[in-house]
Amino acid sequence: MDAPRAVSADAQRAVGNAEPTAFRGTIVALGGGGFSMSETGESAIDDELVRMAARRIRAGTEDEAGAQSGFRASVGLPNVCFVPTASGDSRDYIERFEAAFEVRARTHVLSLFGQSPWDYQDPAMLLDMDLIYVGGGSTANLLSLWRRHGVDHRMREAAAGGTILAGISAGANCWFEASSTDSFGPLAPLNDGLGFLRGSACPHFHGEPGRKESFREWIAQGRLPGPGIAIDDRAAVVYVDGAATSVMVESAGAAAYTVCEHGRLRDLSTAAPGPLTREF
Numbered sequence: 001m002d003a004p005r006a007v008s009a010d011a012q013r014a015v016g017n018a019e020p021t022a023f024r025g026t027i028v029a030l031g032g033g034g035f036s037m038s039e040t041g042e043s044a045i046d047d048e049l050v051r052m053a054a055r056r057i058r059a060g061t062e063d064e065a066g067a068q069s070g071f072r073a074s075v076g077l078p079n080v081c082f083v084p085t086a087s088g089d090s091r092d093y094i095e096r097f098e099a100a101f102e103v104r105a106r107t108h109v110l111s112l113f114g115q116s117p118w119d120y121q122d123p124a125m126l127l128d129m130d131l132i133y134v135g136g137g138s139t140a141n142l143l144s145l146w147r148r149h150g151v152d153h154r155m156r157e158a159a160a161g162g163t164i165l166a167g168i169s170a171g172a173n174c175w176f177e178a179s180s181t182d183s184f185g186p187l188a189p190l191n192d193g194l195g196f197l198r199g200s201a202c203p204h205f206h207g208e209p210g211r212k213e214s215f216r217e218w219i220a221q222g223r224l225p226g227p228g229i230a231i232d233d234r235a236a237v238v239y240v241d242g243a244a245t246s247v248m249v250e251s252a253g254a255a256a257y258t259v260c261e262h263g264r265l266r267d268l269s270t271a272a273p274g275p276l277t278r279e280f
Contacts, residue, residue, distance in 0.1 A: 083134045136171055230256065
């Protein structure tokens with residue numbers, strides 16, 4: 001998979017990046033796929049995320065001359081933290097993450113569902129990570145619990161320090177101002193995101209019934225703010241400092257789209273066999 005490449009100013013304006021954003025850092029929003037949807041745990045997008053985290057270590061070592069925290073400087077493997085809040089800290093999900101990443105990274109898990117005081121994990125641990133990977137599940141539950149524990153503030157702080165934020169499904173929705181969610185049963189608009197990224201997100205765009213039609217309708221009706229970013233399973237959109245910079249796809253037919261205010265759809269990636277990174 002090629003490294004993400006910069007896009008033109010015209011392309012950025014097409015996905016709503018004309019104005020500056022207060023957010024600083026890198027976010028990778030996966031519509032679906034990754035280890036979460038792989039029978040073997042293998043994923044070209046996850047591979048690229050690990051490479052991005054490894055490049056962060058090398059850059060940090062060169063820039064800071066060993067002044068990083070001992071957590072990171074003590075080993076060459078990137079520190080990758082899985083945040084399974086949206087799934088209620090599913091034990092099976094955690095085990096699948098560890099199986100997929102343990103050989104190529106130092107794995108960590110931020111659990112917010114401890115049953116006793118000594119199970120509590122301080123979200124400050126996120127500041128020592130090279131990559132934070134947020135799992136899927138209930139977007140609404142994730143947002144509520146994160147705010148209660150201050151995870152939202154730690155995420156912003158970690159990103160500003162260079163930690164890569166990534167997430168799939170609910171873990172992609174959370175970064176935007178709003179999203180399409182099934183947190184309440186039927187698909188519904190949720191205008192309660194973190195707002196790190198402008199506009200609204202829709203994961204599983206062609207992968208789940210009703211996603212495409214409802215998302216386009218809600219954008220056109222103004223029930224969700226534009227621009228809309230719709231992401232297929234096995235596709236991801238990379239954002240740097242709040243601006244969309246590239247699309248990664250790992251299977252034929254996977255793509256990402258922008259949905260304009262009248263519900264018009266624009267394909268942002270060129271699907272082709274094999275894992276690819278495409279410019280807008």
